[in-house]
Amino acid sequence: MDFSWIIPYRELLLNGALLTCMLLVISVVLGFAIAIFLAIAQVGNNPVLRVAAKSYCTFFRGTPLLIQLWLIYYGLGSYLPYIPGLKGSFLWPLMREGLFFAAVALTLNFAAYQGEILRGTLLAVPKGELEAALAVGMRPSMVLRRIWLPRAIRIGLPTFAGEVILQLKATPIVFSVTVMDLYGAAYKIRQDTLLVYEPLILVAAFYVALTFLITQVFQRLENAVPARR
């Protein structure tokens, strides 16, 4: 086993790891925020919003992430210059990067899965708890904010942990649009050094460590409200 390349490639590796973490955090946080709207739209009583949210979730859950990424990178990417005002804006340099499209694709995809899960857990909150909230005089928006959503999120926590781990393992796909994430770094090292296994082993260890960390974070969140088992 030869790990002597770690030192010369440390910057590439570190930047790759940082990028992987960044993509994970951005797509999970923004994706979750979008998922809340998708879930509420699906259980709400506005038929237009319901169908729109349902279609969104079906499309993004029903197509491979790779295809979504390429559709967004090549498709959306080639239309952006024609949107008036965008080219001069401060966002423009960002929008020419593969990283931007990778983050968008990962976020939209994650939102679809979470939106579906959250829809289910919203429906799993016992009706009586919501009635109790109405009965003390809460208006529907407050019931949603104070009782319904927090309860639904807690019911979904064990599932969310698994979803975030899956999302982590989906991130290497961004290398296909030239983003140098951790996997991209390993790829480059393999090409340069002609080592087959070592770079992959290091990267695998990193993913495992991150998975462990995610598990710990969610364990903490779950323990925040003690449950009787």
Added chain:
Amino acid sequence: MRLEARPALVVKDVHKSYGTLKVLKGISLEAAKGDVVSIIGSSGSGKSTFLRCINFLEIPDQGSFHINGEDVEFRTGRDGKSHPSNPRQIERLRSGLGMVFQSFNLWPHMTILQNVIEAPVHVLKVERKAAIEKAEALLAKVGLYEKRESYPAFLSGGQQQRASIARALCVDPAVMLFDEPTSALDPELVGEVLKVIRSLAEEGRTMIMVTHEMKFARDVSTRVMFLHQGQVEEVGPPSQVFGAPTSARCKEFIAAGSH
């Protein structure tokens, strides 16, 4: 002064159907301050539905409501039925009616104390410190001061129901509504909850209570209402309804319950 003279609650001619099933066929109820009205009747007679119409968890098809000094405004909707026309008014009225459910319905993601201060702080906008003070006093009163930092899942059924009574009390309700508060409890836990409810009755709180506890209803009620198939079959002081009912059905129901 103004309110003292008027009844806390006047409900007239309430109708409610689910599809073709007529569940309530014109029920009226008047409760003066300090009244304890027990609603009894066999399963499916419409007791819960009527109680839930009072705080509009069910929207009645017809009826007039005077609650806590306000007349509820209705308008006829597109479906030809009447609906409360002002959601803000319904929310305001609800916060003046404390509801206690058969299945407690505490919010499991909050501690007992958080459950109790939720409505005062977020609905009534009471200052947090004042709300906590009051909630702790109420929890002490129902014997749960020690459990205030616990989550509902760690309490027995009887404790959960007492906590939910404290939660209902913490908004200073003009009228308390109970829907079979002891029916979900193990027999040995019924007593502790009835004791709390009895103490409320003795304080002179206005209460409407659906119950299957006949002896308790007889003890604490100022009035008893017997429902049968969505109609008031018998109503009067407990001595009359339990002792000398005029309706044959009521007589039968009470005879069946007393052994």
